Amino acid sequence: MPKNIAAFGEVMMRLQVPGYELLSQGNTLNYSFSGTGVNVISALARFGHNGHLITRLPANPLGDAAAAYLRKLGITSTLMSRGGSYIGMYFLENGFGVRSSRVTYSNRLESSFNTSPEGTYDYEAIAEQIDAVHFCGITLAMNEVVRQHMKSLARAVKQRGGTVIFDCNYRPSHWGENGYEKAKPHYEEMLQLADIVMMNEKDAMLTLGMSTDKVEREEQLEELIPAVAQQYGIHTIAGTHRSIHSDNSHSLRGFIFKDRTFTYSKTLTFAVYDRIGAGDAFASGVIHGELEGYPVEKTAQYAATAGMLAHTVVGDTPMASAEDILRTMTQSVGDVER
Amino acid sequence: MPKNIAAFGEVMMRLQVPGYELLSQGNTLNYSFSGTGVNVISALARFGHNGHLITRLPANPLGDAAAAYLRKLGITSTLMSRGGSYIGMYFLENGFGVRSSRVTYSNRLESSFNTSPEGTYDYEAIAEQIDAVHFCGITLAMNEVVRQHMKSLARAVKQRGGTVIFDCNYRPSHWGENGYEKAKPHYEEMLQLADIVMMNEKDAMLTLGMSTDKVEREEQLEELIPAVAQQYGIHTIAGTHRSIHSDNSHSLRGFIFKDRTFTYSKTLTFAVYDRIGAGDAFASGVIHGELEGYPVEKTAQYAATAGMLAHTVVGDTPMASAEDILRTMTQSVGDVER
């Protein structure tokens, strides 16, 4: 049954040099609009849910373009507000092989979203309309005003029995010096409110300051994640382990910790077209499986496959339908569908 | 010595989303014109033959564009007629890695070709001008009117001593429910008229309803194909076995059954740029080798190499000359030809 799901987060304009040129070689850019919330909600809309985005866009041609783009992705715009002057932007130069992709940000701290004044969002009214809400650690890093919106909304949803989802998603460059220290109390507050959390053992060690004697990633994971779940009272914790190979292919394996048990997806290895946004696709798969009551094995495999497919499409935002994902879970490498 | 070779078949407009976007992401399309007959004849023209296409195009700007495109490919247009209202179309979204390519068709059954009335083609006059004619199973699937044209032309060519070539090319979606049953009598009729046939063991089992106890593809092939040749009196049967690997490369091995003997090409493994049209390139290689009197080993290798090279160019239509193919048969992996 379709649910009403919202994400609270910033819409970023992605300005990408086409092909493999550098900004100092080319003269054209492709633009689109994305963000963790955009990606997760768009994927959930594609899975059949009513997906809302709680955000703020400028009332100018860039805001109009963003709103049109989000509608095209299938996102319902009734919870968006308009105001402020700017939209966050990032420029993307595609890497090739050993040459990394490069992201260059504009000054997003003054974006419409990051300057949304008190009273911008009616937490109670929103909480009444939705079954679940998604937040992410990138938003938590922005500034105190945004953090207040975030926590107030999470509390309102939790109080009304809605599901609170939190993706840890720690980006060192956003928190600056002594970032883990600064971030920890805010992360703890969100974890206490959250029902479903996206994280892995690195988040536990770095952001929450936990420690382990184990060396192998999987052993660390299996020691630390149950402790996190218990300490913060989290229902479901999920995440991925990824590795990048020298031939431009990646491997990805998802896990879900729930009811004191770890469930793993198969390790998927595949060629990668676009390196951004696969974590959001994995998260959308976990949320969909949880909301639909899938068996946890199916959810793990569905989420991992959603993450894999997101690497094969243009742009940050997953484009696969539930049918696409389920078909890919069973079929062999594809040729031409006629 | 160059021959006069014709194909009877539909010209399709291929509308392809550039790059790897989906139709719901992009806003531009590249267009070209192709079809099994177009591909085979264009390749044979590139090998030095006079290549004709027997088809019908609308007398409107789309028909003009198709005719211009076919001339550009080197196809002689004197056997084309103009009339009717529409051209068949298909939209192509490129797959990437585990994500398959997708083809979406327009309603081609009312195309100029598929509605060509009685009297459109002067079978006798055509048969007088040509040494060989090529048909394919896709055309056979269209409707009764087209099938009548096809069979009448095949008979006229056979009677005058020309070579009749038939590519089985069964597409399930074209025949609908109980397709194999519906198709069988038409396939049998064409096989009885044909001198050179493109097929493999699957066609024998599915379309002709033959059976075997063997499990391995090659064993099935070696049991069934000689039986087909004998039953329908076919001079040469050729085809390919292909496999798709997880790293976007394909393997291809061609066979020719002739004079009661199987001849195989080497198994070629190579990176693939465009997944459509390689079977037609293989067929053109077999036809060229047969018409030129190549030793069968050379024909098998030439045809397989033609198929491989067709996978490295843009579009459905093979672009390699005989020199390109012969050079590729002997050289190692290429760098830059200066």
Added chain:
Amino acid sequence: MPKNIAAFGEVMMRLQVPGYELLSQGNTLNYSFSGTGVNVISALARFGHNGHLITRLPANPLGDAAAAYLRKLGITSTLMSRGGSYIGMYFLENGFGVRSSRVTYSNRLESSFNTSPEGTYDYEAIAEQIDAVHFCGITLAMNEVVRQHMKSLARAVKQRGGTVIFDCNYRPSHWGENGYEKAKPHYEEMLQLADIVMMNEKDAMLTLGMSTDKVEREEQLEELIPAVAQQYGIHTIAGTHRSIHSDNSHSLRGFIFKDRTFTYSKTLTFAVYDRIGAGDAFASGVIHGELEGYPVEKTAQYAATAGMLAHTVVGDTPMASAEDILRTMTQSVGDVER
């Protein structure tokens, strides 16, 4: 106050050769989705109304692309259904100066919309949700099944007190031989159901078979339109007179006949970028003015300005907001808005 307005009509895929090349010169196309209903409803959504489209799209990648495009335009998709196999298409080659633009259609009669079976649309349920519904003469020309949907829906809306809008929009090529004769009874049926009608003196003479001794267009208009209004009991009749100048500029003057009085807009003369879709913009302006209760002079000027601005944007679909139109009504020729 925003209204709930719907249009019943076909979505067409527009495939346009970029720049001024012919289809036989170029190799790329830009695609978008439009249609009279799409254009009118998109404009009304831009004016602040809730705009719905009642249509049927195929459940394939082309249908997905159309639905995404319509959402981007701001059209609510809850009244769209999915089914059938095809989408109507037209190819557009831009004219330049004395060289006309050319439109080439695909076989739209088998489109999902034109083959929508009985039971596709729940007339009563739709009529309950909307304040007004828009129809056009192009749809009326398609086939009997579509005409039945159209008339049934008009009756349902009228019975519940909603406003029925009808744009005569007669296209000779759609009705074939003796077209005016065939069309007349259907036009009369729609006119009897309609509250707001888009037409001019030519429609009265050709489609309804009325006659006049007058020679000048304006005299013909002022004699015939009041007779039409009286005979069919139409509340408001509006339309335009347009002329094309040799320097690629057009002139446009709108009229509204209401309460037994003609009101004219100023004659606007302006450079034209895209020749398609301006009539729909004019219609949307009339509908907006009527629904909002504008003074008729303001409505006439607003609608004419909307029509003019639609000629300055890319594509069939108007992109101007109410603010854009109101500002253009008062300002002089524009330079750069910073």
Added chain:
Amino acid sequence: MPKNIAAFGEVMMRLQVPGYELLSQGNTLNYSFSGTGVNVISALARFGHNGHLITRLPANPLGDAAAAYLRKLGITSTLMSRGGSYIGMYFLENGFGVRSSRVTYSNRLESSFNTSPEGTYDYEAIAEQIDAVHFCGITLAMNEVVRQHMKSLARAVKQRGGTVIFDCNYRPSHWGENGYEKAKPHYEEMLQLADIVMMNEKDAMLTLGMSTDKVEREEQLEELIPAVAQQYGIHTIAGTHRSIHSDNSHSLRGFIFKDRTFTYSKTLTFAVYDRIGAGDAFASGVIHGELEGYPVEKTAQYAATAGMLAHTVVGDTPMASAEDILRTMTQSVGDVER
């Protein structure tokens, strides 16, 4: 009745900066292949004749691309030969308004055409196949070898009763210092061989050194052209007077002198898209009218309209069919042809 018509001339690669950028601003070029002979023959093929080009192209990928492009234009390639190493090229930067277009040439004197050795063309064999042959003054300017081919071929065609057409087309930059003096004997030789000549009063004065006391262009024309016709025994002389207006529109008026009488087309004024190739379109109209036996008034108007339409299409090469031209001769300014 369709005729066999050939042109002898060089194929040039046109490399055009798209839009209005300069070569030092942009980074892409559009390429096509043209030349006076290409343009004239392509137009005549579009009018229904069998059009041949007598030229020489390099046996490399550029020559292949040129040959494919010419086939696409409808030009029969059986009289083309392959050899030499290079193709002539020119770069085109589009002007805008007061800023002129700029053409920059590559070193075309070593092109395959301009280095075609003795024996390249079999004059007698060619002359037997064709009803008429077209030459132009640009070719005459190249070098002695090319001039010999040109004159030998003209003589062969004349001897067999074919029609010789010569377009004076004097380009000062090709002849260098004292160009008129150098050119005169060659022009006289060609005029004595020619039946149909494209020239106007300026050619008579500058290239042939004739003089007049008249000041007005038309008076000069009417004095000098009859003298030229008589002196060199020319059946038909035709040409245009053109003027460029400040609003990017041009005026064009064609004349034909034949049977001692001048016939003028209407003066056509029209917006211009591409400034190159309209003279060739006019010439093709004159040739078509003469070969088809049109009344001279119709030929003049047809040729002028062909010239006008050539200004409205992309590229050097006329794209209008006879139907397009005849329709434009009668209709008013165009909108959209549906």
Added chain:
Amino acid sequence: MPKNIAAFGEVMMRLQVPGYELLSQGNTLNYSFSGTGVNVISALARFGHNGHLITRLPANPLGDAAAAYLRKLGITSTLMSRGGSYIGMYFLENGFGVRSSRVTYSNRLESSFNTSPEGTYDYEAIAEQIDAVHFCGITLAMNEVVRQHMKSLARAVKQRGGTVIFDCNYRPSHWGENGYEKAKPHYEEMLQLADIVMMNEKDAMLTLGMSTDKVEREEQLEELIPAVAQQYGIHTIAGTHRSIHSDNSHSLRGFIFKDRTFTYSKTLTFAVYDRIGAGDAFASGVIHGELEGYPVEKTAQYAATAGMLAHTVVGDTPMASAEDILRTMTQSVGDVER
């Protein structure tokens, strides 16, 4: 004799939707880098001077791209510094006819240039290297830090006998409420330092608060500009009067007030391709004429022609050489330069 000329100013990234689409319709942008200083100095470099830009760019891929672009324009980069995080940006949607172009800015106040700390520029060292320096009113509007750099540099140049040029260029949106009041003292300070000033009667009235009883623009100009020159001790004041016509053409007339005398250029009327940057081209013409000691009539005509030509090229930045301008001053409307 070539001079060393510098401009002090911000480099802006221009992100332009190609063609005539809106940001909410398209998905690609063309980017370039401009700014008043960039435009003026690039033009002067094209006229043969050594042109420097005194600015600050971020040390990231956007800064690299800007620096490469400026070098391409011929600007010497030795006076640029690198630091800070951002580059100012504006998005440009092209207008068509009655639809205005629209500019949307990013938050430029935190650009590397607008946050350049004390000590960024070594005023004395710079002043020693240059003969003249250009400033503009847009920079004056930014913030106090930038204003201090600007005034200090102007003083340093003046003290060493260099020429100080100031372009008033008042943009209301940059100064906010009571802008003229806030701006006046800063404008007065710059005018007292300046030798050559770009302004017209509107600047005198609005920014300097002067008044006149005259109604006609030219009478106002001739009353106010001499008063400004006297009050602030300015050697040369120049500017333009422009008007926009309904057919997309503009008229431009330049004036120079010097030695107590007004000199006017002819009124030039011409078609416009790009509406931005023509004022900078006019300024560069005045500076060039003054530095080269042209007669003032020639300077006025040269500058106006430079302004006109800047309207015919792609982008903000003038591309005409001195030869181009001088040739345009004498020739008629252009066709094709071969």
Added chain:
Amino acid sequence: MPKNIAAFGEVMMRLQVPGYELLSQGNTLNYSFSGTGVNVISALARFGHNGHLITRLPANPLGDAAAAYLRKLGITSTLMSRGGSYIGMYFLENGFGVRSSRVTYSNRLESSFNTSPEGTYDYEAIAEQIDAVHFCGITLAMNEVVRQHMKSLARAVKQRGGTVIFDCNYRPSHWGENGYEKAKPHYEEMLQLADIVMMNEKDAMLTLGMSTDKVEREEQLEELIPAVAQQYGIHTIAGTHRSIHSDNSHSLRGFIFKDRTFTYSKTLTFAVYDRIGAGDAFASGVIHGELEGYPVEKTAQYAATAGMLAHTVVGDTPMASAEDILRTMTQSVGDVER
């Protein structure tokens, strides 16, 4: 410490079919300007040196475009001269997998560079300004005039104590029949003047006619290169061994022979985007290491990494900074740099 380094060489215009189409399929080209000297000097400018190009460009729009492009690459233009009429060009069709890339040249022997008359370059003045100069074997192959410039300049630089660098770079197609014989004396002359030489064992055997009994490449190298160094008195000899794998990846290993010792880089294996220009990047790395006094192990690794990165960017010209190279030397396969 930055050095003043110049290269003497031709600037070539590269005209590349985008994507993987052939010239006979496409209709657009991307253009850029390159050449061995351009590539080496541009890379050295990116490493912080002052990089000059000693060349001659035509004084026309193509020459302007080349000069602008070179400035954009960071090359100082003060040693370039303008004159002659043409620029060398090559067309590039990208290969894919087993299909090789193809290069087609224009007639470059009449380029401005290859026709530079005596007196074009002031050898002594140039030699005074630079610390090092780079030559390559391609230039040596052009004609006697160019060879004289090359040798005179090399002598002038050597006499003033500058470093002479010579890249053997033998291209068989440039020297024609008996090429090695013709080339040998010129190669010997350059080797005697050179301090740093780029070559490997094949150059020693083919161009210098040396022989060895060894079979393995490395053994041949270690026998022949020391002999070359001794015979011609060369301080440093460096080069690469490369191999191409079937999966579109390459392996590259660099060596440096200096102080009687061979130093090898690691063997790097990597995916390749653009096959042209990597040798120049390796050379620039060797020159940089030598001029900066890097330990020879670091130089070898730096140069090999520079060569590898050049294979990952668009175009012939390396785009990596010293920081990029040093970072790549230490990090693992890249993902996204935020």
